[in-house]
Amino acid sequence: MNYLAKILVFPREGVLDTQGKAVGKALGRIGFSSVKDVKIGKYIQVNLEAKDEKEAETAAEEMCRELLVNDLVEDHSIRIERIVL
Amino acid sequence: MNYLAKILVFPREGVLDTQGKAVGKALGRIGFSSVKDVKIGKYIQVNLEAKDEKEAETAAEEMCRELLVNDLVEDHSIRIERIVL
Numbered sequence: 001m002n003y004l005a006k007i008l009v010f011p012r013e014g015v016l017d018t019q020g021k022a023v024g025k026a027l028g029r030i031g032f033s034s035v036k037d038v039k040i041g042k043y044i045q046v047n048l049e050a051k052d053e054k055e056a057e058t059a060a061e062e063m064c065r066e067l068l069v070n071d072l073v074e075d076h077s078i079r080i081e082r083i084v085l
Numbered sequence: 086m087n088y089l090a091k092i093l094v095f096p097r098e099g100v101l102d103t104q105g106k107a108v109g110k111a112l113g114r115i116g117f118s119s120v121k122d123v124k125i126g127k128y129i130q131v132n133l134e135a136k137d138e139k140e141a142e143t144a145a146e147e148m149c150r151e152l153l154v155n156d157l158v159e160d161h162s163i164r165i166e167r168i169v170l
Contacts, residue, residue, distance in 0.1 A: 002121070008128050009128075010128060010130070020130075023129070023152070023153070026152060027131075027148055027152060030151060030152065032133075032147075032148060034133045034134040034135060034144060035131060035132070035133050035148075036087070036132045036133060036134060037131075037132040038129065038130065038131050038132070039129075039130040039132075040127065040128070040130075041127070041128040041129075041130070042125065042126070042127065042128060043093050043094075043095060043125070043126040043127060043128040044123065044124075044125050044126075045095070045105075045123065045124040045125075045126070046109075046112075046120055046122075046123050047120070047121045047122040047123070047124075048117075048119045048120050048121060049121060050119060059117065059119060062117075063112055063117060063120075066115060067108070067111060067112060067115065068108070
C-alpha cells in the first residue's frame with residue numbers, strides 16, 4: 001500500500017534559528033507589528049510503499065535518523081497518511 | 086490573545102522540486118527502496134498577537150502574500166492554533 005509520511009523538521013528549543021529571526025524582523029519592518037516570534041523549519045513529504053501504517057512509520061523514523069534530521073540541533077515530528085486512489 | 090500560525094509552503098504541482106528529487110535519490114541509494122517520491126517545502130511557525138482566530142488567519146494570509154510565499158511556484162496552507170498559557 002501507498003503511504004505519505006509528512007515530516008516536520010525544526011530547530012530545537014534553545015538553538016539559534018537565524019532564518020526565523022531574519023524573517024521575523026522582515027515581517028516587522030513591512031508592518032506586521034503583531035508578530036512576536038518566527039521559527040522556520042523543513043517540511044518533507046515522502047511517498048512510500050509499506051504493508052501497513054506501522055511499517056511506514058518505522059521506515060520514516062529511520063529515514064529521519066539516517067539522512068533527513070540532524071538530531072543535535074533539530075527536532076522532528078512524523079504523521080503517516082494512507083493514500084487512497 | 087496569542088496565536089500560532091503554522092504555515093506549510095511547498096512547490097506547486099508541476100514545478101520541478103530539485104531538492105525533493107535529490108533527497109529521494111539519496112534515500113534510494115542508502116537502501117530505502119520503498120520510497121517513490123519526495124517533496125520538500127518550508128515550515129514556518131509565526132507567533133502573533135490577534136484579537137481572535139479570524140484576525141490571526143487574515144494576518145497570516147497577508148504575510149504569505151507579501152513575503153513568505155512565491156505564488157508563482159509555491160502553494161501554501163495555514164493552520165491557526167490558540168496558545169493557552
